[in-house]
Amino acid sequence: KNQVEQSPQSLIILEGKNCTLQCNYTVSPFSNLRWYKQDTGRGPVSLTIMTFSENTKSNGRYTATLDADTKQSSLHITASQLSDSASYICVVSGSSGTYKYIFGTGTRLKVLA
Amino acid sequence: DAGVIQSPRHEVTEMGQEVTLRCKPISGHDYLFWYRQTMMRGLELLIYFNNNVPIDDSGMPEDRFSAKMPNASFSTLKIQPSEPRDSAVYFCASNPGGAGYQPQHFGDGTRLSIL
Numbered sequence: 001k002n003q004v005e006q007s008p009q010s011l012i013i014l015e016g017k018n019c020t021l022q023c024n025y026t027v028s029p030f031s032n033l034r035w036y037k038q039d040t041g042r043g044p045v046s047l048t049i050m051t052f053s054e055n056t057k058s059n060g061r062y063t064a065t066l067d068a069d070t071k072q073s074s075l076h077i078t079a080s081q082l083s084d085s086a087s088y089i090c091v092v093s094g095s096s097g098t099y100k101y102i103f104g105t106g107t108r109l110k111v112l113a
Numbered sequence: 114d115a116g117v118i119q120s121p122r123h124e125v126t127e128m129g130q131e132v133t134l135r136c137k138p139i140s141g142h143d144y145l146f147w148y149r150q151t152m153m154r155g156l157e158l159l160i161y162f163n164n165n166v167p168i169d170d171s172g173m174p175e176d177r178f179s180a181k182m183p184n185a186s187f188s189t190l191k192i193q194p195s196e197p198r199d200s201a202v203y204f205c206a207s208n209p210g211g212a213g214y215q216p217q218h219f220g221d222g223t224r225l226s227i228l
Contacts, residue, residue: 032214043219105155
């Protein structure tokens with residue numbers, strides 16, 4: 001069964017600290033993996049998109065990595081800010097040309113001052 | 114660019130009533146998606162359209178759910194009759210078609226509560 005699992009479910013860190021969120025998937029075949037940020041009460045916003053041939057992609061303080069062999073991805077947040085408090089959702093597309101994305105249930109991050 | 118616009122933002126209604134959710138995609142986007150988000154199941158794709166034509170509705174939970182896209186700038190998701198288990202946040206998203214990997218642009222959702 002195609003699945004996307006994220007860990008941890010929730011995380012609390014202090015402002016200025018770094019953190020890493022994990023995503024493991026069993027989706028096959030694999031086309032691309034996306035990370036979204038979802039603020040409370042808002043829709044998800046795309047952070048990064050990676051294909052199987054890419055193993056790292058950055059968007060400001062956000063850096064995503066992908067290991068297509070082990071089917072793992074991580075999202076690293078550097079020098080966290082209060083505005084980083086949100087849910088981070090990992091999404092996997094199973095094959096090129098399809099829009100049936102498989103969504104993880106997200107990691108809820110809280111950054112404290 | 115105004116982004117994807119959904120209305121209403123909140124809807125509270127009684128079981129058995131008809132509910133209509135509305136979406137205006139970003140101009141020029143060929144694809145429109147309807148998702149449902151719950152705490153237990155996360156985001157689930159209900160249906161998506163390409164150039165106003167429904168492509169995959171396998172995620173629509175029951176015949177009580179229906180979606181239409183009469184033109185490129187408007188789509189509706191209807192639930193009739195509504196049930197308490199339909200309570201969730203419903204998102205509309207759009208993205209341009211063509212080659213490459215395009216990010217989906219989500220609206221801010223409709224929070225639906227069925228009493």
